[in-house]
Amino acid sequence: MTSKSSRREFLTRSVQGVALTATGGLVWSYLLQQQAHAAPHAIRPPGAYDEAGFNAKCIKCGQCVRDCPYDTLKLAPTGEMVAIGTPYFIPREIPCYMCEDIPCVKACPTGALDHSLEKIEESRMGLAVIDIENCLSWIGLRCEICHRVCPILDKAITIEHHPRKLSKHARFVPLVHSDACTGCGVCEKACPTEIAAIRVVQPELVQGKIGEHYRLGWKIDTPITQEFKAPKRKDGKDTPATGLDYLNQGEI
Amino acid sequence: MAVDNNTVKPDTVKLGPNGKPVRPFVMPSTLVGKLKVWRYIIYRRIVQLGSLLLFLGTVHWGWSIAGEPLLIGNLSSSTLFGIVPLADPFAVLQIFLTQHLLEQEVVIGAGIVLLIYTLLGGRVWCSWACPINMVSDLASWLRRKLSIKDSFILSRNIRYVVLALSLILSVITGIAAFEWVSPISMLHRELIFGIGMGWMAILGIFIFDLLVLRDGWCGHLCPLGAFYGVVGKVAPIRILFDTPTCTHCSECVRVCPEPKVLNFKKAAEVGMIASGDCTNCGRCITVCPENTLAFGLRVQSNISKKSSNKLESNLRRAT
Structure with a gap:
């Protein structure tokens, strides 16, 4: 009798223990997921891995913050909209001035900032995006400050001439090129509008992708081909390239 | 469960297991004495x-x-x-x-x-x-x-x-x-x-x-x-327990943030506070009226263990 009841008690307690652990684990992992997705818009130091990799590897020690010679970087305090304790910067306050020796990456002990980054021009902290409704140059004034301050001069931001039209005078508009823009934010800092009309954001938030199937025939570096590519089959086998090729076979 | 080890013996006896009277810890009145306790x-x-x-x-x-x-x-x-x-x-x-x-x-x-x-x-x-x-x-x-x-x-x-x-x-x-x-x-x-x-x-x-x-x-x-x-389970620095001097007054247990580690029976066996849960904070050392506890090396505990074993067997023979 007693052994039976003590066995029952043991079983009950074990189940309770497991249930408590599981509940705690679930709440805990929920908290973690919430925190980890807190701010996909945070602008990270140069060489930072994608958000998931960065979140995993950053040990939140602040050595990059301390070694930044411009006090650009900050560690996110608890309660901020940025994932807890991780380094980030607000370009409108202090942008990244793109040191050639990249001291912040060198300071990182875990490699959350990729140590293989050798040239600061190759870093992608973010991407500058222009709000053309509020950009002085796009409205028609002569500004072009972002173009002039850009450290990757005339590559990341170029000026395009829009000739005069009926009832519209000529404009010199800035354009950002994602193949050269590092997201340093010097342009955002310099933008004279009340709220910056050029802003650095995470590229994933604004950048599209045209897809591989488009053939830009008028471009020199695009091979001109009629080769039809069917989408991948579910079973992994290749589809024989047929499709519209009969148009080129001289039967019609 | 094992808490019994830590409680004081009935009032009438007032003797420790080593036969010495149980003395409570008294906070010294002088500043130097206090600083020594707080060291x-x-x-x-x-x-x-x-x-x-x-x-x-x-x-x-x-x-x-x-x-x-x-x-x-x-x-x-x-x-x-x-x-x-x-x-x-x-x-x-x-x-x-x-x-x-x-x-x-x-x-x-x-x-x-x-x-x-x-x-x-x-x-x-x-x-x-x-x-x-x-x-x-x-x-x-x-x-x-x-x-x-x-x-x-x-x-x-x-x-x-x-x-x-x-x-x-x-x-x-x-x-x-x-x-x-x-x-x-x-x-x-x-x-x-x-x-x-x-x-x-x-x-x-x-x-x-x-x-x-x-x-x-x-x-x-x-x-x-x-x-x-x-990690502490193998650490060489431990708090040593001089078994013969302990009167089980439990002053140490009262200040210890991990009271379970001060298991007198276990401590007497191995001559030290062996549990990894001990934080080596040293609180127990300064409140012990008998100077039973002291920082030391794990290896020294074996020596004290031997001597305490000898003493215990002597006591057993005597009684």
């Missing part, structure tokens, strides 16, 4: 605040030695004199479990810190370095002054469940599970790099420790303490 608390605060000051001074006031910054970073990871890497081994273990490759630097740093704490006594981290210790010590002291009773009983082994959970969740969620919610890192980071809402977590621990459960955080839940507790 380990003072040393611990110097170490805790001193290390915090080194971090602060290096970041904010540019402290350096021979042109090299003194101590950059925080307790999660840092660089000493610009070359020696240091890192929290538990944090690094969690990051490792997220299946991301780590730079050599932080792995070496974790190894150095692990070695230091293994030599000094595992949870020596808890009472000598961890900034939360000052919060929980304050709560614990207030609790004794106000004689607040525990709201419920919680097994102290729960921290090992939390430890296992933090490792498992690191694998599942892909981020260092404890590092992301750790109030220890939060407090230390915010003291050095700017205050945020981290104080709320600290206040939470203080209230929990003060009103809900004695040593609730450090003694029951903290997985970092549990991690160093595992």
Whole structure:
């Protein structure tokens, strides 16, 4: 009798223990997921891995913050909209001035900032995006400050001439090129509008992708081909390239 | 269960198991005497605040030695004199479990810190370095002054469940599970790099420790303490227990933040406080009226064990 009841008690307690652990684990992992997705818009130091990799590897020690010679970087305090304790910067306050020796990456002990980054021009902290409704140059004034301050001069931001039209005078508009823009934010800092009309954001938030199937025939570096590519089959086998090729076979 | 060992023998006897009268601890009236009793608390605060000051001074006031910054970073990871890497081994273990490759630097740093704490006594981290210790010590002291009773009983082994959970969740969620919610890192980071809402977590621990459960955080839940507790099982520096002098007055148990480690029976057997849960804080040493307890090396305990065994057998023969 007693052994039976003590066995029952043991079983009950074990189940309770497991249930408590599981509940705690679930709440805990929920908290973690919430925190980890807190701010996909945070602008990270140069060489930072994608958000998931960065979140995993950053040990939140602040050595990059301390070694930044411009006090650009900050560690996110608890309660901020940025994932807890991780380094980030607000370009409108202090942008990244793109040191050639990249001291912040060198300071990182875990490699959350990729140590293989050798040239600061190759870093992608973010991407500058222009709000053309509020950009002085796009409205028609002569500004072009972002173009002039850009450290990757005339590559990341170029000026395009829009000739005069009926009832519209000529404009010199800035354009950002994602193949050269590092997201340093010097342009955002310099933008004279009340709220910056050029802003650095995470590229994933604004950048599209045209897809591989488009053939830009008028471009020199695009091979001109009629080769039809069917989408991948579910079973992994290749589809024989047929499709519209009969148009080129001289039967019609 | 095993608590009986720690309670005082019935009043009528007033003799310890060694036949000597049980004397209570009396706080000395002189300042020098008091300081002597408080000496380990003072040393611990110097170490805790001193290390915090080194971090602060290096970041904010540019402290350096021979042109090299003194101590950059925080307790999660840092660089000493610009070359020696240091890192929290538990944090690094969690990051490792997220299946991301780590730079050599932080792995070496974790190894150095692990070695230091293994030599000094595992949870020596808890009472000598961890900034939360000052919060929980304050709560614990207030609790004794106000004689607040525990709201419920919680097994102290729960921290090992939390430890296992933090490792498992690191694998599942892909981020260092404890590092992301750790109030220890939060407090230390915010003291050095700017205050945020981290104080709320600290206040939470203080209230929990003060009103809900004695040593609730450090003694029951903290997985970092549990991690160093595992390390402490092999640490060479331990608190030695001189069995023949002990009268079981239990003064040490009253001040100990981990009272279970002061198991007199076990201590008499091995001649030291063997449990990894002991934080080597030294509180028990200064309140012991018989000078039974003292810092020493694990190897010395064998010697004292032998002598105590001899004494015990002598006593047995005598009776």
